[in-house]
Amino acid sequence: MPYATALLRPLLTTALLGVLAGCASVQAPATPVEATVVTKAVGYLAADAVPASLALVPAPPVAGSAGFALDEQVSREARALRGSPRWEQAHRDAELGFPEGANQFSCAIGLDVDAGKTPALYRLLERSRIDASAATRAAKHQYQRSRPFMVNGEPTCTPDDEDGLRKNGSYPSGHTSIGWAWALILSEIVPERADAIQARGRNYGESRLVCNVHWQSDILEGRFMGAAAVARLHDNAAFQSDLLAARKEIAAARKAGVGSSRDCAAEESVLKIRPASAL
Template sequence: MSLISHPARPLLGLAVIAALAGCAATAAKPTAVEANITTKAVGYLDKSAVPASLDLVPAPPVAGSAALALDEQVSREARALRGSPRFAQAGVDAELGFPEGANHFSCAADIDVDAVKTPALYRLLERSRIDASAATKAAKNHYQRPRPFMVNGEPTCSPKDEEGLRKNGSYPSGHTSIGWAWALILSEIAPDRADAIQARGRNYGESRLVCNVHWQSDILEGRFMGAAAVARLHDNAAFNKDLLAARKEIAAARKAGLHSSRDCAAEEAVLKVRPQSAL
């Protein structure tokens, strides 16, 4: 049985690796370790309004459980993708520093996000990122679950982050919480692209499996906490103001005939590759 669904064609794979490598070479390299991101931006939520992950998520899977067996199976399948275009994409997805992080959903939403041209959308993504990350911290700090690379001793897609990741609990996934929060928010303000955006939210979290820095159960509970964060954000006046303004920016871009400037066909092909047993 193949561990990989929708395998990419060899020539396409080589082309995409080259393209991703070129992007990585020219991009700035901010520190982007999970839920510990240095930024001048602040979240929308007061500390008291951040969802309480320690109360909301169950304890991580224990030895001998079916859940841990699934975690280990998915991890094996994900590690089989090391060196592939999907692994390279996981490295790109690992970067949460802005401005790079602003365009992880550029293809899915079919828009370039820019601090000058789409300031409300840029601000919406940057500030909600902080809230979705904060929503995972209590459980992360309490459980301090070791990450896959700490257990299997194999490389990750972001070696520069490994030292920090060792000190940052695996469960639940902060990147996944952020990605799923973004997917829910963007689906609301770009409903014409909702399916593509939500698919990107799923595979953004799956990049953490491919990167060898998260387990399947980390991803599932990360999605849960991302949704919890968005529910709280909808009760925040500043968030709702930016949400409305960002919706207008997207509508204006559509009216002007503007689209994502990325190679979206190549990205879509790469993101179809996933661990077969991932949920």
């Protein structure tokens, strides 16, 4: 028996190593963020803690209603900005993939977000975008609202994204939910810059109007769902831990004199341009 065991041991070891190698080669499933963005990151919230968009937002405005008339008016005003610096900013704002997406609020907070130098802040933004996106998903799937470019036949600021956007409902806006969630979170971390941060949250959503990929009502309910997601996040221990750590990172960066590497004066000037009827 000892002899048989000795003979089998190398075979068993080899088999076990093969199984472990196979497990290591299996990649974690990608998590959807928005129509054209996936990530290996995971959100803070469990599925049953994500706000229920179908219970929280009304059905989108229908053709012929006063609500849809406003949607169309704002869309016309926003599309008039095509080809302008505001249109180019809307193209930049469409980027939700990390690491680029981590710095959408760089000017508003006065600091670049870096996975190596501000890891907690980077993680906070990366994980919370999953939760804010998830908060819009049920309503998007239920209503499958056609996006403006599908109705008016005019270009978007992200033509390469259009195929994915056609398959993803317009209402509520996922980008806006994420941007507003970030604005609320960052306002807590950097309260002395809260006005600039919240203005950035608003115009980040409005970039989706300028881009011709969302209606005004998509934007308004996207903000609502972003706020709902942040309310749930405050009951999450991991989120609270990262929030505290991010606050310390920013304080240290401020003390060291670190700032944003973007042309913030130019960005601020461009972002003041808004569709006249936008709420």
